[in-house]
Amino acid sequence: MSDAFKSIETGLQEALAHARGERVGTVHEIELPDPDVQAIRARTGLSQSEFARSIGVKKGTLLNWEQRRRSPEGPARVLLALIDKDPQIVQRTLVR
Structure with missing residues:
Protein backbone atom coordinates (compact mmCIF):
# COMPACT_ATOMS: atom_id res chain seq x y z
CA MET A 1 0.00 0.00 0.00
CA SER A 2 1.12 3.53 -0.72
CA ASP A 3 1.70 6.12 2.01
CA ALA A 4 -1.19 8.16 0.61
CA PHE A 5 -3.55 5.19 0.90
CA LYS A 6 -2.43 4.50 4.47
CA SER A 7 -2.96 8.12 5.41
CA ILE A 8 -6.46 8.19 3.89
CA GLU A 9 -7.35 4.87 5.52
CA THR A 10 -6.17 6.11 8.92
CA GLY A 11 -8.18 9.30 8.54
CA LEU A 12 -11.32 7.37 7.63
CA GLN A 13 -10.88 5.01 10.59
CA GLU A 14 -10.47 8.00 12.92
CA ALA A 15 -13.59 9.66 11.46
CA LEU A 16 -15.65 6.48 11.93
CA ALA A 17 -14.42 6.08 15.51
CA HIS A 18 -15.32 9.70 16.22
CA ALA A 19 -18.79 9.22 14.70
CA ARG A 20 -19.35 6.23 16.98
CA GLY A 21 -18.22 8.32 19.96
CA GLU A 22 -15.20 6.09 20.53
CA ARG A 23 -12.51 8.73 20.11
CA VAL A 24 -12.15 12.42 20.49
CA GLY A 25 -9.96 14.31 18.06
CA THR A 26 -6.87 16.14 19.17
CA VAL A 27 -7.47 19.67 20.37
CA HIS A 28 -4.63 22.14 20.04
CA GLU A 29 -4.83 24.99 22.50
CA ILE A 30 -2.79 28.13 22.08
CA GLU A 31 -2.25 30.50 24.98
CA LEU A 32 -2.59 34.11 23.86
CA PRO A 33 -1.63 37.07 26.01
CA ASP A 34 -4.10 39.92 26.51
CA PRO A 35 -3.68 42.01 23.36
CA ASP A 36 -2.81 45.69 23.50
Whole structure:
Protein backbone atom coordinates (compact mmCIF):
# COMPACT_ATOMS: atom_id res chain seq x y z
CA MET A 1 0.00 0.00 0.00
CA SER A 2 1.12 3.53 -0.72
CA ASP A 3 1.70 6.12 2.01
CA ALA A 4 -1.19 8.16 0.61
CA PHE A 5 -3.55 5.19 0.90
CA LYS A 6 -2.43 4.50 4.47
CA SER A 7 -2.96 8.12 5.41
CA ILE A 8 -6.46 8.19 3.89
CA GLU A 9 -7.35 4.87 5.52
CA THR A 10 -6.17 6.11 8.92
CA GLY A 11 -8.18 9.30 8.54
CA LEU A 12 -11.32 7.37 7.63
CA GLN A 13 -10.88 5.01 10.59
CA GLU A 14 -10.47 8.00 12.92
CA ALA A 15 -13.59 9.66 11.46
CA LEU A 16 -15.65 6.48 11.93
CA ALA A 17 -14.42 6.08 15.51
CA HIS A 18 -15.32 9.70 16.22
CA ALA A 19 -18.79 9.22 14.70
CA ARG A 20 -19.35 6.23 16.98
CA GLY A 21 -18.22 8.32 19.96
CA GLU A 22 -15.20 6.09 20.53
CA ARG A 23 -12.51 8.73 20.11
CA VAL A 24 -12.15 12.42 20.49
CA GLY A 25 -9.96 14.31 18.06
CA THR A 26 -6.87 16.14 19.17
CA VAL A 27 -7.47 19.67 20.37
CA HIS A 28 -4.63 22.14 20.04
CA GLU A 29 -4.83 24.99 22.50
CA ILE A 30 -2.79 28.13 22.08
CA GLU A 31 -2.25 30.50 24.98
CA LEU A 32 -2.59 34.11 23.86
CA PRO A 33 -1.63 37.07 26.01
CA ASP A 34 -4.10 39.92 26.51
CA PRO A 35 -3.68 42.01 23.36
CA ASP A 36 -2.81 45.69 23.50
CA VAL A 37 -5.30 46.52 20.77
CA GLN A 38 -4.38 50.20 20.54
CA ALA A 39 -0.68 49.38 20.03
CA ILE A 40 -1.49 46.66 17.49
CA ARG A 41 -3.69 49.05 15.49
CA ALA A 42 -1.05 51.80 15.67
CA ARG A 43 1.53 49.47 14.10
CA THR A 44 -0.78 48.90 11.13
CA GLY A 45 -0.94 52.64 10.44
CA LEU A 46 -4.73 52.47 10.10
CA SER A 47 -7.30 54.77 11.69
CA GLN A 48 -9.77 53.26 14.13
CA SER A 49 -12.47 53.16 11.45
CA GLU A 50 -10.16 51.57 8.87
CA PHE A 51 -8.82 49.00 11.32
CA ALA A 52 -12.29 48.07 12.57
CA ARG A 53 -13.49 47.56 8.97
CA SER A 54 -10.39 45.54 8.09
CA ILE A 55 -11.02 43.01 10.86
CA GLY A 56 -14.81 42.96 10.55
CA VAL A 57 -15.87 44.61 13.81
CA LYS A 58 -17.80 47.76 14.60
CA LYS A 59 -15.82 50.86 15.48
CA GLY A 60 -17.53 50.90 18.91
CA THR A 61 -16.26 47.39 19.59
CA LEU A 62 -12.73 48.47 18.70
CA LEU A 63 -13.02 51.52 20.97
CA ASN A 64 -14.14 49.31 23.85
CA TRP A 65 -11.15 47.04 23.29
CA GLU A 66 -8.71 49.92 23.05
CA GLN A 67 -10.07 51.52 26.22
CA ARG A 68 -10.05 48.10 27.93
CA ARG A 69 -13.75 48.23 28.77
CA ARG A 70 -14.12 44.94 26.89
CA SER A 71 -11.67 42.27 25.81
CA PRO A 72 -11.58 40.51 22.43
CA GLU A 73 -12.51 36.84 22.57
CA GLY A 74 -12.13 33.76 20.39
CA PRO A 75 -11.34 34.35 16.71
CA ALA A 76 -10.89 38.11 17.21
CA ARG A 77 -8.17 37.42 19.76
CA VAL A 78 -6.40 35.06 17.36
CA LEU A 79 -6.66 37.57 14.51
CA LEU A 80 -5.21 40.32 16.71
CA ALA A 81 -2.32 38.02 17.69
CA LEU A 82 -1.59 37.44 13.99
CA ILE A 83 -1.72 41.17 13.26
CA ASP A 84 0.55 41.80 16.25
CA LYS A 85 3.17 39.49 14.67
CA ASP A 86 2.65 40.81 11.14
CA PRO A 87 0.85 44.20 11.01
CA GLN A 88 0.18 43.97 7.25
CA ILE A 89 -1.14 40.39 7.20
CA VAL A 90 -4.78 41.35 6.61
CA GLN A 91 -4.07 43.83 3.82
CA ARG A 92 -1.54 41.56 2.15
CA THR A 93 -3.72 38.49 2.38
CA LEU A 94 -7.23 39.80 1.73
CA VAL A 95 -6.87 43.04 -0.26
CA ARG A 96 -6.35 42.54 -3.95
